[in-house]
Amino acid sequence: MNAAPNRFTRAVPALVPLVVVTAIAELAVRADWVKAYLVPAPSSVLRAMIEGRQELIDALLTTSASALTGFFLSTLGGIAIAVFLASSRTIQKAFYPYAVFFQTVPIIAIAPLLVIWFGYGTRTVIASAFIVSIFPVIANTLSGILSTDPALRDLFRLYGASTPVTLFKLRFPAALPQILTGLRVASGLAVIGAIVGEFIGGQGLGSVVDSARTQQRVDKVFAAVLLASVLGLALFGLINLVSHVTLRRWHASEQE
Amino acid sequence: MLRNRNRGDNLNSLTRRNFAFALSAAGLLAGCSKAPQKIRLALNWKPEPEFGGYYAAPYQKHGLDVEILPGGAGTPTVQMIGAGSAEFGIVSGDELIIARSRGNDVLGLFAVFQHDPLSIMAHASRKAASLADVFKGGTVGLQRGLAYARMLEKKYGFGKVKIVPSPGGDVTAFLHDPMFAQQCYLTAEPLIAKKQGADVQVFRIADEGYDPYTAMMATSGEYLRKNPQTVAAMVAAVREGMRSYLDDPKPVNEKMNALNPSMPLDVFAGASEAQRALVETDETSKNGLGSMTKERWDAIISQLKDLGDIPAVVPAEECFRNL
Numbered sequence: 001m002n003a004a005p006n007r008f009t010r011a012v013p014a015l016v017p018l019v020v021v022t023a024i025a026e027l028a029v030r031a032d033w034v035k036a037y038l039v040p041a042p043s044s045v046l047r048a049m050i051e052g053r054q055e056l057i058d059a060l061l062t063t064s065a066s067a068l069t070g071f072f073l074s075t076l077g078g079i080a081i082a083v084f085l086a087s088s089r090t091i092q093k094a095f096y097p098y099a100v101f102f103q104t105v106p107i108i109a110i111a112p113l114l115v116i117w118f119g120y121g122t123r124t125v126i127a128s129a130f131i132v133s134i135f136p137v138i139a140n141t142l143s144g145i146l147s148t149d150p151a152l153r154d155l156f157r158l159y160g161a162s163t164p165v166t167l168f169k170l171r172f173p174a175a176l177p178q179i180l181t182g183l184r185v186a187s188g189l190a191v192i193g194a195i196v197g198e199f200i201g202g203q204g205l206g207s208v209v210d211s212a213r214t215q216q217r218v219d220k221v222f223a224a225v226l227l228a229s230v231l232g233l234a235l236f237g238l239i240n241l242v243s244h245v246t247l248r249r250w251h252a253s254e255q256e
Numbered sequence: 257m258l259r260n261r262n263r264g265d266n267l268n269s270l271t272r273r274n275f276a277f278a279l280s281a282a283g284l285l286a287g288c289s290k291a292p293q294k295i296r297l298a299l300n301w302k303p304e305p306e307f308g309g310y311y312a313a314p315y316q317k318h319g320l321d322v323e324i325l326p327g328g329a330g331t332p333t334v335q336m337i338g339a340g341s342a343e344f345g346i347v348s349g350d351e352l353i354i355a356r357s358r359g360n361d362v363l364g365l366f367a368v369f370q371h372d373p374l375s376i377m378a379h380a381s382r383k384a385a386s387l388a389d390v391f392k393g394g395t396v397g398l399q400r401g402l403a404y405a406r407m408l409e410k411k412y413g414f415g416k417v418k419i420v421p422s423p424g425g426d427v428t429a430f431l432h433d434p435m436f437a438q439q440c441y442l443t444a445e446p447l448i449a450k451k452q453g454a455d456v457q458v459f460r461i462a463d464e465g466y467d468p469y470t471a472m473m474a475t476s477g478e479y480l481r482k483n484p485q486t487v488a489a490m491v492a493a494v495r496e497g498m499r500s501y502l503d504d505p506k507p508v509n510e511k512m513n514a515l516n517p518s519m520p521l522d523v524f525a526g527a528s529e530a531q532r533a534l535v536e537t538d539e540t541s542k543n544g545l546g547s548m549t550k551e552r553w554d555a556i557i558s559q560l561k562d563l564g565d566i567p568a569v570v571p572a573e574e575c576f577r578n579l
Contacts, residue, residue, distance in 0.1 A: 037360045038339055112426045120395065120420040202420045207400070210421060213330060214401030215565065216354050 040219040045226065048219040055208065060227045063194050063204035066122055067231060070129025071190035075183060077130070078137025083167065085138070086145040096142075103135035107193065111200040120202050128197025133186040140182025144175025177251050180243045187235035191228055205231075295320055295486070297473070298342035299327045303512040304519060305443060305505070305527040306471040307346070309368055309535075309545075312508045313497025318489040326515065329424045337362050337476050344475050344490060348372075349468030350403050350565075352575060353557055357566040361477035364576040365487065366494050366546035367469035370537045372462045373442035374404060374470070379434045380455035387459045388412055394435030397422045403565045404466050405439075410563075411464070427452065443527040443534075444519075451523060468556045469548055469576075480577065491546070491579040498545045501528070502536060548576045 022042045028034045029041035036044070049056060081099060085092045107128055118124040148171045156166045198206020205224045212220035247254040299307055303326050315322040325342060327333065333345035334352060338360040347355075347362065355362050376390060376398070384390045391412040398405050399422045408414075422439045423429055427449045430436050440446060446456045461467070473494060480487050501508050505528035513521050540547060553572035560566045 035338060035359065037335060037355065037358045112423060112428045115420075115423075115429055116432055120418065200421060200423075207421065211399075211401035213332075214399050216334070216351070216358055216360075 037216065037218060040222050044219040045222045048217070048223040049226070052208075052220060052223065056205075056223060056227060059203075059205045059208045059224065060231065062122075063125075063191075063198065063206070063228065064231050066125040066197070066204065067129050067190045067194035067235070070126045070194060071133055071187055071235065073126070073130045074134035074137055074186055074190065078134045078182070078186070079141050079179065081134075082138050082141035082145060083172075085142050086171075092142075099135065099138050102131055102138075105131060107132055107196050108200075111196070114197070115200055118201075122201075122203070124201035125194050125197035125204065125206075128201070129190045129193035132193030132196070133190040136185035136189065137179070137182045140178045140185075141175060144178030145171050147178075148174050176246060177243075177253060180239060180247070183239050184236060187239055188232050191232040191235065195228055295322045295344065295490070296325055296342040297322055298325045298331065298333045298336050298345040300331050300333045300346045301327055302519075303516040305509065305512070305524055305531055306368055306373075306441070308501035308505055308508050308512065308528055309494055309498030310346075310473070311497070311512055312501040313493040314500075315490075315493050317496075318493040320486065320489055320493060322490075322493075334360060334362055334474070337474055337479075340476070340479075343479055343486075344473055347472055347474045348470040349472060349553065349556055349575075350560060352472070352474055353553075353560055353570055354403075354565055356570050356575060357568070362474050363477055363480065363574065364469060364472045364474045364548060365491050365579060366473040366498075367548050367576075368471035368473075368498065368546065369469065369531070369534045370540060371534045372460075372467050372470050373531065373534055374461045375440050375442045375446070375458045376437055376461070377430070377440045377446050377449065377456050377458045378437040379430075380457045381434055382457070384457060384459075387464065390437050390459065391417050393417060394437060395420055395429075395433065397429065397436070397438035399439060403560055403563050404461050404464075406563050406565075407466050407559070408461075408464070427454075430454065443531045444523075447523050447526045447530070448519075451520070466556075466559060467552075469552065473546075488579050495545050498535065502532065505529075543578070547578045 025039065026042050029036050029039060029044075040048075085096055085099070111124075111128070114124045114127050118127050145167075152170055152174070153166070156170050161169070194204070195206040195209070198204040199210055205228050208224045209221055212218075212224065244254050297310060299310070301307075303311065303324075307324075310324060313322070327346075333342065334347045334355045336342045337345045337347075338355070344365075347364070349364065349367070352362055352364055376387060376396070378384050378390045382389070382394075387408070390396065391408070391414065393416055395418045396414075397420050398408075400406075400419065425445060427438075427445055430438055430445075430449055431452055431454055438445070440458070442458055442460060446458050449456050473490075475487055475490075505525070509521065509524040509528060513519065513524055535545065539549070543549075550572045553575050557566070557569055557572055557575075561569050
């Protein structure tokens with residue numbers, strides 16, 4: 001009986017800004033303080049969403065598939081690279097600067113090349129999502145693995161645990177909170193990367209945004225951008241769920 | 257007016273000592289309203305030969321202080337004019353009509369291109385006889401959102417080709433794939449591709465019956481009402497600039513090349529020659545460079561209506577002003 005009102009009261013703080021901002025935007029456009037071709041009224045965004053629902057839903061699904069694949073690849077790749085980097089100081093010194101490369105690569109600049117390497121369509125989009133989102137996974141995982149409690153490490157050594165055992169039973173679980181932080185950052189970036197990839201590679205929400213922009217349909221641009229945010233939020237929620245399941249029994253961040 | 261009256265009141269109540277200072281301040285204020293005001297002209301692309309006339313224009317001679325803002329892919333010039341973040345901007349005719357139908361009061365003043373250089377280029381090795389052949393296979397890079405693209409879709413169907421986003425001036429994909437065709441400016445990408453060794457065939461969209469005025473300078477209705485003299489001076493300066501650019505493009509090409517070094521000087525030279533026929537027509541020798549006719553606007557308006565880009569016909573005479 002108590003669950004429903006509880007959930008509602010918990011949602012209120014997040015809903016207030018939404019309602020206020022939406023109301024102000026609607027009023028500003030209706031009163032002609034802001035021109036509708038610069039900022040669309042929320043009602044016209046909603047209308048664009050309903051009118052273009054088929055196209056938008058298809059685009060959302062396409063973008064979701066690419067963003068998720070890119071995110072999944074950067075999760076696997078990022079953790080693997082971090083484990084490799086953590087294996088020795090020398091390796092870290094030799095390769096970490098190149099990992100930073102992913103952080104700084106201007107995706108727009110290399111986009112025409114991505115198209116040549118991977119062709120137009122999904123693979124280019126996935127590559128873009130991957131490149132943009134892998135670095136936070138590497139950086140956070142590495143820092144997590146490297147900051148294992150020395151006392152626990154000594155304990156493992158004392159009991160003669162092998163390097164893989166120490167990695168999987170101690171360092172990796174201990175690094176989990178930081179890995180998950182990396183994934184949270186990466187999830188949003190993967191969505192951005194996918195949409196940028198779609199500007200160049202075609203299809204999905206990126207293509208809808210591009211086309212609506214040339215048609216001066218600001219309402220439709222906002223509708224597509226909103227769906228992209230929904231996708232980002234969903235990914236973020238998914239990681240929070242994983243975080244809750246894996247950390248609630250021992251980490252302060254998941255205990256209320 | 258208000259500012260002038262306030263200034264007079266202040267002068268009356270001033271002491272002698274302050275008079276000199278007040279005089280200079282007043283001079284400053286008066287200066288503000290008379291000296292050339294900074295006017296922004298927003299381009300919708302990097303400095304290239306289509307803007308030669310704008311770069312050549314003797315603005316100072318006409319009492320104007322103009323700052324040209326180079327643009328890039330997707331620079332929303334039409335919205336910038338409406339929002340007042342640029343007094344003038346370069347737009348295309350169809351874009352302007354769509355903007356007007358959405359309540360953005362923008363109007364055209366000077367059309368550099370009397371005929372649209374928008375084209376589709378394909379490899380000559382395909383031996384395509386017409387655009388119909390280009391749409392029979394391979395990949396075509398174009399801006400799907402543009403009205404002309406939907407016109408082509410209606411006419412030829414996009415079922416047999418892979419449509420991908422326009423690479424926007426970049427010819428890497430084109431050079432890489434003999435079955436790749438792309439949206440281009442007659443005066444730009446084909447020259448760049450040829451320079452890189454490709455044999456290019458160009459199909460103009462104007463030949464398909466879709467031919468809006470382009471590289472057109474526009475301003476907002478409000479700005480024109482408030483500053484009719486500035487607008488007239490601007491058009492006169494640009495018309496002179498266009499004339500001098502046609503007569504001798506070399507110095508201005510060098511100036512633009514310094515701003516946009518990615519386009520080589522010989523491509524600049526080739527493009528400024530190639531665009532002559534689009535700038536100077538029988539029409540302009542009668543009515544002046546940059547001038548426009550209601551008939552041409554009517555034609556493109558009814559095409560946009562048929563394509564569903566505008567909900568209703570907008571009056572052609574409100575779209576432009578010949579000054």
